[in-house]
Amino acid sequence: xxEEPVTLAAVTVLAVLEQAYFSLQVIYARRKFSVSAPSxxxxxxFERVFRAQTNCSEYFPIFITxxxxxxxxxxxxxxxxxxxxxxxxxxxxxxxxxxxSQGRLAPMYFSARVLWALIGFSxxxxxxxxxRVFLGVDLLQQLRSALGLL
Amino acid sequence: xxEEPVTLAAVTVLAVLEQAYFSLQVIYARRKFSVSAPSxxxxxxFERVFRAQTNCSEYFPIFITxxxxxxxxxxxxxxxxxxxxxxxxxxxxxxxxxxxSQGRLAPMYFSARVLWALIGFSxxxxxxxxxRVFLGVDLLQQLRSALGLL
Amino acid sequence: xxEEPVTLAAVTVLAVLEQAYFSLQVIYARRKFSVSAPSxxxxxxFERVFRAQTNCSEYFPIFITxxxxxxxxxxxxxxxxxxxxxxxxxxxxxxxxxxxSQGRLAPMYFSARVLWALIGFSxxxxxxxxxRVFLGVDLLQQLRSALGLL
Numbered sequence: 098x099x100e101e102p103v104t105l106a107a108v109t110v111l112a113v114l115e116q117a118y119f120s121l122q123v124i125y126a127r128r129k130f131s132v133s134a135p136s137x138x139x140x141x142x143f144e145r146v147f148r149a150q151t152n153c154s155e156y157f158p159i160f161i162t163x164x165x166x167x168x169x170x171x172x173x174x175x176x177x178x179x180x181x182x183x184x185x186x187x188x189x190x191x192x193x194x195x196x197x198s199q200g201r202l203a204p205m206y207f208s209a210r211v212l213w214a215l216i217g218f219s220x221x222x223x224x225x226x227x228x229r230v231f232l233g234v235d236l237l238q239q240l241r242s243a244l245g246l247l
Numbered sequence: 248x249x250e251e252p253v254t255l256a257a258v259t260v261l262a263v264l265e266q267a268y269f270s271l272q273v274i275y276a277r278r279k280f281s282v283s284a285p286s287x288x289x290x291x292x293f294e295r296v297f298r299a300q301t302n303c304s305e306y307f308p309i310f311i312t313x314x315x316x317x318x319x320x321x322x323x324x325x326x327x328x329x330x331x332x333x334x335x336x337x338x339x340x341x342x343x344x345x346x347x348s349q350g351r352l353a354p355m356y357f358s359a360r361v362l363w364a365l366i367g368f369s370x371x372x373x374x375x376x377x378x379r380v381f382l383g384v385d386l387l388q389q390l391r392s393a394l395g396l397l
Numbered sequence: 398x399x400e401e402p403v404t405l406a407a408v409t410v411l412a413v414l415e416q417a418y419f420s421l422q423v424i425y426a427r428r429k430f431s432v433s434a435p436s437x438x439x440x441x442x443f444e445r446v447f448r449a450q451t452n453c454s455e456y457f458p459i460f461i462t463x464x465x466x467x468x469x470x471x472x473x474x475x476x477x478x479x480x481x482x483x484x485x486x487x488x489x490x491x492x493x494x495x496x497x498s499q500g501r502l503a504p505m506y507f508s509a510r511v512l513w514a515l516i517g518f519s520x521x522x523x524x525x526x527x528x529r530v531f532l533g534v535d536l537l538q539q540l541r542s543a544l545g546l547l
Contacts (some may be wrong), residue, residue, distance in 0.1 A: 221259050
């Protein structure tokens with residue numbers, strides 16, 4: 098096994114541990130604010146924790162998908178670094194949102210930007226692979242030659 | 248890298264972009280109908296957009312999972328084509344649901360049928376692989392020989 | 398293709414079929430308790446079925462992620478066995494929750510324990526791979542030698 102998927106797998110495990118941490122916070126919030134399942138409504142403090150976790154859960158599969166697509170088709174190092182930044186942003190988002198609706202905004206924009214970067218790297222990686230596989234053209238090398246000619 | 252995962256990866260990136268588009272629609276609907284987070288209830292127009300996005304998000308990981316399982320174990324070309332049909336169905340579902348509860352039904356059934364096709368291809372692919380790997384039997388080739396004998 | 402991913406893929410297909418089964422149960426519950434979309438609130442009987450399905454959906458991507466991470470980086474056999482146990486736990490969770498809030502607890506703890514086992518195997522597998530790839534140290538073999546010396 099090459100070194101590459103190891104860092105992606107490490108970020109993946111960290112992402113799962115972060116989701117587990119968020120889920121535990123919802124369980125604590127259910128106890129603290131006496132909101133027993135299946136209800137998901139209650140005091141705003143509870144609803145913010147619940148919504149923060151739901152939102153992170155919703156984005157988890159998208160994050161894992163682009164982490165690996167960008168990692169395999171573009172660059173495992175760049176993708177893993179973006180992955181760490183995203184997980185950091187999500188941590189700040191969760192705690193910001195737990196404190197106030199307003200507090201979620203800055204880290205939400207940060208996480209969104211990192212996710213867009215991963216989507217961009219995935220797209221570039223897939224387009225480059227398309228050219229290489231279906232047209233036999235290595236765009237990156239052509240770009241390098243073109244720059245070398247300048 | 249063979250040509251096969253490239254088309255699956257391309258459909259994957261399209262699926263992520265579609266989810267991003269749906270998320271943006273929810274943000275616009277929150278502004279338009281003045282429903283600020285963490286609330287997820289409001290006028291039916293808002294709730295339909297919100298539920299449409301939630302439903303697509305819920306199915307996203309299942310879709311990606313069967314897209315790749317069918318693509319790797321059955322056929323990347325067939326799986327990618329089904330993937331494109333599914334994303335088209337989801338697009339029509341989202342806009343149909345945004346307009347009326349009734350409007351979601353036809354594209355929902357269409358998407359469900361495509362998803363079932365992908366689940367079927369995944370199952371067939373996994374069963375064929377089981378026979379090949381654990382019993383050393385190539386069912387497809389046996390079927391071909393049997394048909395050739397007729 | 399080696400024999401290993403086939404069992405992981407088989408568990409993956411079973412997991413998707415289980416999610417499909419849960420989704421059908423929500424559709425039946427909507428009809429039975431006359432709760433038409435987009436509403437997600439209604440009699441407790443309906444809300445329990447709805448929340449049970451939502452909870453299983455939320456955990457699905459995490460489950461698939463650790464199933465494959467543990468399967469690829471630790472052991473496909475161990476991971477597949479845990480996967481089957483998890484799906485069994487989720488089946489009992491869904492039906493327990495459908496009957497009463499209390500009924501979801503025992504299978505929820507069981508599923509959580511299996512999921513933690515998969516997270517643990519994933520972590521161990523990734524750490525071992527890190528040592529092997531980046532430091533050239535095979536921890537497992539060193540452990541075996543150390544035990545042999547005793």
